[in-house]
Amino acid sequence: MTPSTTTTSAATTTPIVELSHVTFAYAQQGSTGEPVLDDVSLVVEPDDFLGVIGPNGGGKTTLLKIILGLLAPQTGTVRVLGQPPAKVRPRIGYVPQHAQIDITVPASVLDVVLMGRLHRSSWGLRYSRPDVEAARAALEQTAVADLANRRLGTLSGGQRQRVLIARALASDAKMLLLDEPTAGVDAQAERGLTDLLHQLNERIPIVMVSHDISFVSTHLKRVACLNRRLTCHRAGEVTSEIIAEMYGHQHVMLVHHEPDCPLSDPGCDHGHVHTDLHLPHATSKPKAEPR
Amino acid sequence: MIPFIESMRHNPFLGTGLLAGLLASLACGLIGPYVITRRIVFLAGAIAHMAVGGIGTAIYLSTHYPQSLGWLTPLGGAILWSLASAVIIGLIHHRARERLDTLIGAMWAVGMSIGILLIKLTPGYHAELMSYLFGSISFVSREQLLLMAFLDAVIVGALMLFHKRLLAICLDQQQAQLQGVNVLAMNILLLSLVALTVVCLIQVVGLILVIALLTLPAATAAHHAWRMGSLMLIATLLCAVVTTGPRMLVYGTQVSPESAIVLAAGLVYLASVVVERLRRGLA
Numbered sequence: 001m002t003p004s005t006t007t008t009s010a011a012t013t014t015p016i017v018e019l020s021h022v023t024f025a026y027a028q029q030g031s032t033g034e035p036v037l038d039d040v041s042l043v044v045e046p047d048d049f050l051g052v053i054g055p056n057g058g059g060k061t062t063l064l065k066i067i068l069g070l071l072a073p074q075t076g077t078v079r080v081l082g083q084p085p086a087k088v089r090p091r092i093g094y095v096p097q098h099a100q101i102d103i104t105v106p107a108s109v110l111d112v113v114l115m116g117r118l119h120r121s122s123w124g125l126r127y128s129r130p131d132v133e134a135a136r137a138a139l140e141q142t143a144v145a146d147l148a149n150r151r152l153g154t155l156s157g158g159q160r161q162r163v164l165i166a167r168a169l170a171s172d173a174k175m176l177l178l179d180e181p182t183a184g185v186d187a188q189a190e191r192g193l194t195d196l197l198h199q200l201n202e203r204i205p206i207v208m209v210s211h212d213i214s215f216v217s218t219h220l221k222r223v224a225c226l227n228r229r230l231t232c233h234r235a236g237e238v239t240s241e242i243i244a245e246m247y248g249h250q251h252v253m254l255v256h257h258e259p260d261c262p263l264s265d266p267g268c269d270h271g272h273v274h275t276d277l278h279l280p281h282a283t284s285k286p287k288a289e290p291r
Numbered sequence: 292m293i294p295f296i297e298s299m300r301h302n303p304f305l306g307t308g309l310l311a312g313l314l315a316s317l318a319c320g321l322i323g324p325y326v327i328t329r330r331i332v333f334l335a336g337a338i339a340h341m342a343v344g345g346i347g348t349a350i351y352l353s354t355h356y357p358q359s360l361g362w363l364t365p366l367g368g369a370i371l372w373s374l375a376s377a378v379i380i381g382l383i384h385h386r387a388r389e390r391l392d393t394l395i396g397a398m399w400a401v402g403m404s405i406g407i408l409l410i411k412l413t414p415g416y417h418a419e420l421m422s423y424l425f426g427s428i429s430f431v432s433r434e435q436l437l438l439m440a441f442l443d444a445v446i447v448g449a450l451m452l453f454h455k456r457l458l459a460i461c462l463d464q465q466q467a468q469l470q471g472v473n474v475l476a477m478n479i480l481l482l483s484l485v486a487l488t489v490v491c492l493i494q495v496v497g498l499i500l501v502i503a504l505l506t507l508p509a510a511t512a513a514h515h516a517w518r519m520g521s522l523m524l525i526a527t528l529l530c531a532v533v534t535t536g537p538r539m540l541v542y543g544t545q546v547s548p549e550s551a552i553v554l555a556a557g558l559v560y561l562a563s564v565v566v567e568r569l570r571r572g573l574a
Contacts, residue, residue, distance in 0.1 A: 068469060070465075070468070089469050089470075089471070090469065090470055090471060092469070094465075094466070096466065100463065100465065101462060101463050102461065102462060102463070104328070105328055105458070105461045105462045106324065106328060106513070106516070106517045106518055106519045106522050107458060107461075107462055107518070107519065108518065111458065111462075112463075114455075115459050115462060115463065115466055116470070118455060118456065118459055118467065118470035118471070118472060119470040119471040121455060123452045123453065124451065124452065124455075125450075125451050125454050126455075127455065151517050167466070171470070
């Protein structure tokens with residue numbers, strides 16, 4: 001019941017995630033369609049804080065599903081903690097968009113967090129005492145322990161996101177994988193979430209996917225731009241040109257952008273905000289992202 | 292109510308009818324909350340109507356082949372067919388999301404018409420058909436009581452083992468899958484438990500009306516509680532009240548006890564909606 005013992009020693013030396021030359025296309029009536037991911041290579045190091053940005057339909061969700069082992073690439077290899085992803089799935093702390101949870105389900109916040117212990121939980125009606133303790137400890141870490149007995153539907157967007165992060169932590173995850181963590185979250189809660197992720201990043205690598213460039217670019221160590229192909233940048237290197245090229249659109253504007261301040265410099269806190277990025281949500285070639 | 296209690300002394304069927312109602316209440320109270328939470332009311336309805344096919348098949352086969360298939364009772368046929376349809380519906384639900392409602396609707400109607408056709412082809416069973424479709428709480432046999440108790444035990448046992456995983460697939464299927472839960476198997480298990488509940492309800496309200504007892508008490512409970520455990524408790528108690536009280540009240544009148552049960556469940560739900568609205572309006 002403890003899969004960790006075999007993987008931890010390897011995890012310290014091998015990258016957390018290693019994708020090499022991954023190509024993936026969804027099947028379209030017998031044949032494979034146009035690739036959603038084309039020759040994507042990516043390495044996530046144990047102390048990483050990586051943001052993946054890109055337009056809708058650019059392959060973000062597909063990339064997540066491949067890292068989680070829910071989809072298998074046509075070519076290329078995927079290793080998570082040095083193993084095929086399906087084997088280590090419970091060790092990947094996946095945080096879905098909070099809209100994915102059915103908030104009408106009769107369950108408390110603690111019930112939701114306990115789901116993170118399910119893979120190690122036996123049959124039977126109740127979770128064991130250590131499982132409950134781990135779930136409560138995870139809620140402490142995301143500063144929502146006082147909500148443990150609340151109904152999920154009564155929480156705000158920011159609180160719900162913290163509960164989902166706690167669920168991921170409760171599974172003793174070796175990394176956090178977040179899908180649009182700031183979607184449907186107000187500005188103040190977003191700042192709180194950012195601080196929380198920074199704090200967590202001191203001991204756990206984080207990969208997050210977002211189309212919200214203002215959030216991604218100001219807080220991360222590295223940024224990966226994904227639009228079918230993936231290019232990685234150190235956080236200071238992402239310029240408006242790179243973004244414009246990726247989104248295939250010249251309407252990307254950086255207002256209030258000071259010359260010596262590259263977008264996404266993590267140390268950039270001298271008062272101005274990068275909120276004036278006008279990103280078109282659809283690219284010139286709109287494509288529905290399959291679920 | 293008084294005439295009912297007086298008659299109970301010399302009519303043992305009244306007692307068994309009450310007991311049948313209570314046994315059915317347990318199944319309903321445990322599975323109903325899952326049905327409304329998982330939003331599978333329509334699937335439950337399809338399973339119930341497919342069970343008519345099972346009853347028809349059992350009656351037809353056991354009459355025409357008494358030597359080899361004489362053991363096949365109508366309720367046995369209902370169990371087999373409803374479990375089989377639970378598996379099929381579970382697989383369809385898993386694979387073909389787009390055409391789901393069309394396929395389920397088709398199974399619903401076809402299953403029922405097969406049942407009616409086969410019963411019509413079997414001489415002497417026409418009255419029995421009515422009792423399966425509309426219930427016959429006044430004539431529950433000892434064997435049927437034992438079967439219901441057994442089905443209750445299976446349902447309770449399965450929930451004791453799988454409750455955590457069933458709740459997980461209600462909350463977040465993808466996370467459940469990532470946690471190593473076999474989502475398809477759990478979905479089929481839940482539908483199978485619905486199938487067993489349907490069989491439990493045949494005698495009490497009949498296959499046409501099982502949906503009422505599966506959903507109304509649980510939906511009423513959901514107005515007043517939000518933990519799965521309390522939902523189950525309240526739904527079970529409500530079921531127990533509506534399967535006993537109304538039946539006693541209408542005893543000796545023209546009103547059939549099965550309709551009284553369903554109408555009472557509906558009225559309780561309606562009253563609960565009104566109370567809920569008023570409370571929300573005041574708050």
